[in-house]
Each structure stands twice: as structure tokens, then as C-alpha cells.
Amino acid sequence: MKLLLVCNPGGHFATMMGLKSFWSAYAREWVTYPKWDTQSLCDKEIVNWVEMQEARMLGKACINFTKALTILDKSKPDLVISTGASLAVPFILASKGFGIKTMFIESITRAHELSLSGKLVYNLVDEFYVQWPECVQRYPKAQYKGVIA
Amino acid sequence: MIIFTLGTIFFPFDRAANWLQILLQEEIIIEPVLFQHGATSVTRLNHPLLTNVASLTTDEMHAAVKQASLVVSHAGQGSTRMLAGMGAGFVLIPRLKRYGEHVDDHQLLFARAVERFGVHYCTELEQLIQYIKQPPSPLRKKLFDAPLLAEHLMTRYRVLNLQK
Numbered sequence: 466m467k468l469l470l471v472c473n474p475g476g477h478f479a480t481m482m483g484l485k486s487f488w489s490a491y492a493r494e495w496v497t498y499p500k501w502d503t504q505s506l507c508d509k510e511i512v513n514w515v516e517m518q519e520a521r522m523l524g525k526a527c528i529n530f531t532k533a534l535t536i537l538d539k540s541k542p543d544l545v546i547s548t549g550a551s552l553a554v555p556f557i558l559a560s561k562g563f564g565i566k567t568m569f570i571e572s573i574t575r576a577h578e579l580s581l582s583g584k585l586v587y588n589l590v591d592e593f594y595v596q597w598p599e600c601v602q603r604y605p606k607a608q609y610k611g612v613i614a
Numbered sequence: 615m616i617i618f619t620l621g622t623i624f625f626p627f628d629r630a631a632n633w634l635q636i637l638l639q640e641e642i643i644i645e646p647v648l649f650q651h652g653a654t655s656v657t658r659l660n661h662p663l664l665t666n667v668a669s670l671t672t673d674e675m676h677a678a679v680k681q682a683s684l685v686v687s688h689a690g691q692g693s694t695r696m697l698a699g700m701g702a703g704f705v706l707i708p709r710l711k712r713y714g715e716h717v718d719d720h721q722l723l724f725a726r727a728v729e730r731f732g733v734h735y736c737t738e739l740e741q742l743i744q745y746i747k748q749p750p751s752p753l754r755k756k757l758f759d760a761p762l763l764a765e766h767l768m769t770r771y772r773v774l775n776l777q778k
Contacts, residue, residue, distance in 0.1 A: 466771065474622070475621065475622060475690065476691045478692075479691075479692035479695070480692070484763070484767065486768065487768050490768070491771075501670075502622075502672060505671075519623075521717060570763070573724070573758070574689075574720045574723070575720060575724075576723055576724065576726075577723060578723075580720065581717070610763050610766035611762045611763040611766055612758040612760045612763060613764065614695070
């Protein structure tokens, strides 16, 4: 199984690093944009650098959607995993076009309501995880299987 | 030493920077401050006790936290989990939407949600002053004492692979 790990820098990147015990067992490539923390990936991981895309940046999301098509076509992952935030949207959308399985993990900051990215991909992804059990009542498709420590 | 960190996201957090300025000017803070200001402008901020840095590497931040008597941080989940994990004494200042500090108020909701685990946060300068005068003690237990999602995924995908 090959993975594509998609995340914004900062807390979302820290969350993905928290899943290392899972993803390190598989072949993988990353998608993020360069910042003080994600740049540390350079030495040891295969990284597809994309446009800086933060919340509500529609233009950047469109550019990254076309980048997503190229990256997915080249990388051919079996599963696309995103811990958010905004980068999840173009990549999960593009994955649907290729019929690639997708997973979204909502930020632990979202105890009651999903993030905008979470809401946008909620109906698209194959597996949707939240990190608070309360969230499942409001979003029945979401699963609570624990936190990322 | 006190660490004051606003994270490195691209939204400015001028309110917190202004509070820091007041705390130094009023001599409520009388020890050195390491200020990771990220995208927030610090051109007006100048004080002999203050060291401004846009961003620290993870290792630099860890080393600084180990020496700090108190960490004042924006309520980002990455920072919060790092501080809780390191056993630091810390207080959070949530970024708020109405001041253009983030896209929505999830930092405030997050701070409220983790308050039940013993995390301290403040939304007013007066509250922060109290925390400077009386720093909160480090958390005694893990912040999120729950099953690990990574373990669930490891089991789930091992099973799926075997079934192939």
C-alpha cells in the first residue's frame, strides 16, 4: 500500500507527525508547502511542494487542484490521508476523480463543530475521523477511534 | 525566562503583542522574554528584556521551554500538545475571529474544551496579569488520556492488507 500524506504546516503537520507509527510502515509521499517546520522533511521524505494555501484562499485552491491531478497521476497512491486543513480540499476532490481511497482526520481543536475543510470533504471521503467522541452525534459519518497524542 | 509565542500562522495577533508591551512597560514582567511573534509585526515592540524572533525550530523551542518559568501561547493545538507533553507551566490566549486573528473561534472552543483537563486560558489582559503573578503549575497527567488513533489505523490497515 502506498500513501499520500497531505497537510498544512503548523498544528496540522504536527498531527500528521503524531501518526508516524502508522504511516512509517508504508511507502509514502508528502504534500505540503514550505514553512519552518515542514522544511525539515526535505532530508528524509519525498515531498511534493505545493502553493501556500491557507483558509478561504480559493485561487490557491484551484492552482493546487491542478497540481493535485499531476501529483496523483505520478505518485499513484492507494490511500490519501489528510489531517487538514485547506490543502485537504483540492487533494481529496482530485482523488475522487482517480477513484483513490481517501481519509480525513479532523483537528483536535474541533470539539463540537467541524472545520470548514472538514465540512467540505465530509461527504466525499471514505473515512472521516474526529478526535472528540461528542462530535459523532452531530456528524454520524464521523468515527471516533481515539486521539493523536 | 518567559516564552511568549503566537505560533507561526499568517494571521497577525496584535492584541497579544500589545498586551506583552504593556506587561513589560508596567513592569509586571521583570524577567527576560523570548517572543516568537510569527506573522505579527513587532516594529513598535522594544524593551531591554525582550528578544524577538519570527520563528524557532522545533528543537530551539523545546530547549527554550525547558528553561522557561512560564509559557504564554496562542491556543493552537500543536503548541498546546507540545507544552502539555513537556510538562511546562503554560497559559493559552485564544485567537479570536472578531479581531481578525483567525478564520473562526475554534481556538477559544479548543481552550474551553481542554480547560477540563487542567489547561489555563485567558481572554482578558487582567486575567493574564494574574497568571504572570502566579504561574499555573504544570499538568500532572497526559492532556488527552484516550485511545490512540494511530493504533486503530495500524490494526485496521494490517487487517485490510491481509484480506487482499
